[in-house]
Amino acid sequence: MLVLRSSPASPFGRKVKIVARTLGLIDRIDIVATDTSNPDDRIRAVNPLGKIPALEIGDGETLYDSRVIVEYLDWLGGGGRVIPADPAARFAALRLQALCDGLCDAALLQVYEIRLRAETERSVRWAELQAGKVSRALAFLEAAPPAQVTEIGQIALACALGYLDLRFEGRWRADHPKLVAWLDDFASANPAFAATAAH
The missing domain is CATH 3.40.30.10 (Glutaredoxin)
Known part of the structure; x- marks a missing residue:
């Protein structure tokens, strides 16, 4: 096991x-x-x-x-199922995963700044720097949402958006209608997304 x-x-x-x-x-x-x-x-x-x-x-x-x-x-699981074997598709999927993981890292750092530091020790500049990363990543993805397939990049994106819903009260949704629709479609096609939600 x-x-x-x-x-x-x-x-x-x-x-x-x-x-x-x-x-x-x-x-x-x-x-x-x-x-x-x-x-x-x-x-x-x-x-x-x-x-x-x-x-x-x-x-x-x-x-x-x-x-x-x-x-x-x-x-x-046999290879090539969530990480494509074809080099062009593989590196596109891995690049999307890296972008969405970076978005999550920046969001987490904002949460930790509040959770782990006393109010007098918090850095507004640091928090703004991380928020900028999240904002730019969302704008990039909103401009051209990825294809609706179940590959590692799309899974990473769904998890990143889910984390923003969980920790930032879904504020990203107001300015990113294409990503909202994309996440709805992903969740409908992938029951594992709802099954893994934090409550």
């Missing part, structure tokens, strides 16, 4: 869970709720960075981060 250490709110963990469901591998994975802020949580023993998600694959081996785990799951 594989062991996935994650948390319900993690967009990166959600990406891995959607991939596992899409590939029919979810029944082979034990999902363990993880608290990265707890020094006694096992995550620090299996990933020196103490970050999630982390996938224990047996014999003391652990894979991290989400991009590496997704590569492993795609291979385990």
